[in-house]
Amino acid sequence: MSTTEIKQYMQSLGQQARTASRLVAKAETADKNKALIAMAEAIRRDEQKLLAANAKDLDNAKVKNLEAAMIDRLTLSQKGIASMAEGLLQIAALPDPIGEITGLCYRPSGIQVGKMRVPLGVIGIIYEARPNVTADAAGLCLKAGNAAILRGGSEAIHSNQAIAACVREGLKSAGLPETAVQVIETTDRTAVGELITMRDYIDVIVPRGGKGLIERISNEARVPVIKHLDGVCHVYIDDQADFDKAVKIADNAKTQRYGTCNTMETLLVNAGIAQRILPVLGKIYQDKGVELRGDEAARTIIAQMNPATEEDWSTEYLAPILSIRIIDGLDQAINHINRYGSQHTDAIITDNYSRARRFLREVDSSSVMVNTTTRFADGFEYGLGAEIGISTDKIHARGPVGLEGLTSQKYIVLGDGQIRQ
Structure with a gap:
């Protein structure tokens, strides 16, 4: 025509x-x-x-x-x-x-x-x-x-x-x-x-x-x-997280499906649990063919990890690539997410009620989660029947x-x- x-x-x-x-x-x-x-x-x-x-x-x-x-x-x-x-x-x-x-x-x-x-x-x-x-x-x-x-x-x-x-x-x-x-x-x-x-x-x-x-x-x-421009989603594993839950959730959030906007792109790990949990997660990711990119602290734990650049922290990969950063605590996790995230979906894994409440209140995203995978950010899973999209706007509609x-x-x-x- x-x-x-x-x-x-x-x-x-x-x-x-x-x-x-x-x-x-x-x-x-x-x-x-x-x-x-x-x-x-x-x-x-x-x-x-x-x-x-x-x-x-x-x-x-x-x-x-x-x-x-x-x-x-x-x-x-x-x-x-x-x-x-x-x-x-x-x-x-x-x-x-x-x-x-x-x-x-x-x-x-x-x-x-x-x-x-x-x-x-x-x-x-x-x-x-x-x-x-x-x-x-x-x-x-x-x-x-x-x-x-x-x-x-x-x-x-x-x-x-x-x-x-x-x-x-x-x-x-x-x-x-x-x-x-x-x-x-x-x-x-x-x-x-x-x-x-x-x-x-x-x-x-x-x-x-x-x-x-x-x-x-x-x-x-x-x-x-x-609209929403992209889905730079995070999972933060707190040092008071249940170990088995954290492994299961961090695995699912990245590997259940790679090409979706609610897939985790950056994993934040508290320094107090990093030495114990990262080797386990690293093996899971590597066995599934996920390329890992980390900060200097994470690379001392997983030797096969590539160095992460500043650009990686704000990148939506939509692919089997994951950025990993070791942080000191909740404040640093919230600051990282609010700086580099896209206000889409972010999760904390913790058994500390007070930290969970702070995370829910202070992370400025359209969906904020506690002890579950970011992959649930979906209209069908939220009981909406389906969704027209996930909005990261703040006026009229937000979230699914x-x-x-x-x-x-x-x-x-x-x-x-x-x-x-």
Whole structure:
């Protein structure tokens, strides 16, 4: 398509989305849930079609020599497809936030003032690689009363279109407009430039992908953006940590999956436990092929460790690479995280209640954890059904963005003939 044709195509999508958003905003909960359940059933039924479409994308990815982390995010498995369907069913089971009234109270004038939860309107979602985002985004936007325009990465075009067919089928079966969720069919990047500047039709943009994509969207968008730039996540092992728990958690936080934004990138170890625990963890990591980069103190304990640079402390590897630093105590751990972290997810392993409380209070991240793995920072694991992304912003939404993060509130006022004196 030419630039003019793409502009016309995107304007058409926007107009249809705006019209659909008004219908979805007033849709009954039962109809939205019916659509979500039908989407899940279609995804389960079409498992083989989805795997075949994904195989085409994976073949193209290998021809293009895409990075291992990208291929990992692109890959759909039977388990992943089942998880997509389960996520939609979980969203259907969640309470409908739309129309919820809170804080209703009488004012001296006799009026009642409260807040009602309402949809955002039309949400544009731009993402790379992960085909499951297509189902998650469709489900969350629909349940929150919004219309959505989805633009997946060109590397997942076949997978995304196959999932989109299941989404449309679900919407149609519930009598809702199929244009409530539209997946952009062109891979031309010009479409993204149009999407993020269509202020008449788009109410908010949610980018999901690498730092380069999110920086571009944030810089060029003319509509509000819910974003996170990267996930530089930490685990701090305190000298009062349970040894076995610490080993298990530090292993899982790094090696359960490498290419995710909630994977640990830096391990901080208290000097009081380092001599005992680092040799054990070092062997685990090295046996799994993880490259270790450490400060001078850590390298005296693990000889095969490469020296860490200043840049390493603020790097999101998304790969089997881990930075390790030995520190003197909680203050230094908190200072390191607040200086080098990305305000995504950070954890402390300790049996000291007071230190755990300080860590929760003083670490400035969207998710802060005690005695568990950073890999739990996820909408599905948090009981949100799924997530649209993980926001490290501080305004509107922070952390995994589920249904509530895709809504706003308006003031409502109830009177009985009162007038202002």
